[in-house]
Amino acid sequence: MDYAIESTELVKRYGARRALDGLTLAVPRYAVLGLIGPNGAGKTTWMMSIAGLLHLHGGTINLLGCGPFDPAVHSGRITLLPQDSELPLESRPIDLLTHYGLLQRLTRHEAKRTAIEMLREVHLEDRLTATVRSLSHGMRKRVMIAQCFIGSPELVLLDEPLSGLDPREAAHMRAFLTRRRGRQTLVISSHNLNDIEAMCDRVAFIEKGRTVRNTTLDEIIGTSSMLLYRVTAEPSDLSAIGAAVPGATLSFNAATGTVCCRYDPNRDSPAQINARVLPPLLAQCGVIDISRGDSLEAAYLRE
Amino acid sequence: MKRMTQNDLVLRDITGKHPVELIYAWFAFFYTPLLVVLVAGNRIAEEIGSGSVRYVIFRTSRASWSIGKFIGQVFMIGLALILSGASAYAVAKIRLAGSGTPDLFLNMVQWSLRAWIYSIPYLGLAMGLSHLTRSSSKATVMGILAITACFVLSILIRHFTTDTGWRAYLPHLGQLLPDGHKMLLWRNAPAPLIAGSATLITLGFCYLVTGYAFFRTRDV
Numbered sequence: 061m062d063y064a065i066e067s068t069e070l071v072k073r074y075g076a077r078r079a080l081d082g083l084t085l086a087v088p089r090y091a092v093l094g095l096i097g098p099n100g101a102g103k104t105t106w107m108m109s110i111a112g113l114l115h116l117h118g119g120t121i122n123l124l125g126c127g128p129f130d131p132a133v134h135s136g137r138i139t140l141l142p143q144d145s146e147l148p149l150e151s152r153p154i155d156l157l158t159h160y161g162l163l164q165r166l167t168r169h170e171a172k173r174t175a176i177e178m179l180r181e182v183h184l185e186d187r188l189t190a191t192v193r194s195l196s197h198g199m200r201k202r203v204m205i206a207q208c209f210i211g212s213p214e215l216v217l218l219d220e221p222l223s224g225l226d227p228r229e230a231a232h233m234r235a236f237l238t239r240r241r242g243r244q245t246l247v248i249s250s251h252n253l254n255d256i257e258a259m260c261d262r263v264a265f266i267e268k269g270r271t272v273r274n275t276t277l278d279e280i281i282g283t284s285s286m287l288l289y290r291v292t293a294e295p296s297d298l299s300a301i302g303a304a305v306p307g308a309t310l311s312f313n314a315a316t317g318t319v320c321c322r323y324d325p326n327r328d329s330p331a332q333i334n335a336r337v338l339p340p341l342l343a344q345c346g347v348i349d350i351s352r353g354d355s356l357e358a359a360y361l362r363e
Numbered sequence: 364m365k366r367m368t369q370n371d372l373v374l375r376d377i378t379g380k381h382p383v384e385l386i387y388a389w390f391a392f393f394y395t396p397l398l399v400v401l402v403a404g405n406r407i408a409e410e411i412g413s414g415s416v417r418y419v420i421f422r423t424s425r426a427s428w429s430i431g432k433f434i435g436q437v438f439m440i441g442l443a444l445i446l447s448g449a450s451a452y453a454v455a456k457i458r459l460a461g462s463g464t465p466d467l468f469l470n471m472v473q474w475s476l477r478a479w480i481y482s483i484p485y486l487g488l489a490m491g492l493s494h495l496t497r498s499s500s501k502a503t504v505m506g507i508l509a510i511t512a513c514f515v516l517s518i519l520i521r522h523f524t525t526d527t528g529w530r531a532y533l534p535h536l537g538q539l540l541p542d543g544h545k546m547l548l549w550r551n552a553p554a555p556l557i558a559g560s561a562t563l564i565t566l567g568f569c570y571l572v573t574g575y576a577f578f579r580t581r582d583v
Contacts, residue, residue: 145414
């Protein structure tokens, strides 16, 4: 497989504490990877190390097949939305993004054109020449997101990109990031698992400076191999329903009030499973809702 | 005058110059280091502290960023000094009858340029130290302490230098400080002026690079 990022056994210490404790994580090219983990798990540290902002105490990084981060090699190919980092307050968004474009070796004309295009994309076309100081928190965040896509980099690292955005802008940015799927490699760190679920096709769980799991979203939430039936009461005879769907496994979760049916997607389609499960299930209880796969939040909390 | 300059060649060169010129030159040389530290000394620490440097150094090298910041500030200080020279000339022309000659204007600009060169090592020192901290105010304090240390060391070196023994080598230590080359900028002949300017600019870069050496491997 072709990887955009291969990071192996990364170690980063702050005094006695290990922020990265042998973290190994590979991100395939053109994947949109969601990085999930509790506060202090090492997500931000990993991203900053990838972008060359932090110096590691151990491990190896291979970015876009060209070794560890080197501005001479990776400038314009990798961009980052860092967390808790202010833009220069007296700058104007159009000048700032043009300047960043020039640093990425775009021509002046190209840099300016891309800067206007990106600011238009984040709905800031009417604030091109306002100073950063005069922008609201959400607007600054949109400028920060826009700077990541100047010059169409191959790899974009986004640390909490949607935090601080109003619901309408958050939805717009989600759609914008989702449109990048298949064209660029994106790594998105967020505590909002609904956002991750909506935007990403891969997910990595990080805990205490280590990767706990790195796989496809489909595999984690079971979109193609699990149906969830939210029911009004616990079915009295689950085995009778199970007998109707050979090869599938049924279980009842009292906490969520759901019947979970795991099936082999190569053998049955969701429609076929529904056709077999619903009649005996409806005979025992009411069905409020049917969904394909679990929510990422439930899957994460289960891990 | 001889006591003030402590240098016969400088005394010879400044004799006969317009008093407005000399007063401006003295003020410019005395206050420029402080001005430099107050205006530009915290620039790098400020950007490290606010995190705005993080948007830049994955696009260009840390060295380019540091040198770019330094050169930018050098030109800002230069512009400020030329404006101050022009302002001093304007005041002289308005307040002192017969002082507003074109020659005086050109000389004032020349003194501004000399003070500008003299400011470069202090700028390098302040900005070099600015690499060591994330706090803007701490960077300013460190800069002020550093230029004060430079002045005090220069005075001590002059005071304790003798013709014999280990003290005879003290002036060599003074060569590492901007004050050790200041008097070359007060000369008229091109040779000392060029030598002094080149040394001061080199010193400025050396101070900057010393601070940068720490920044090169630090986390931002």
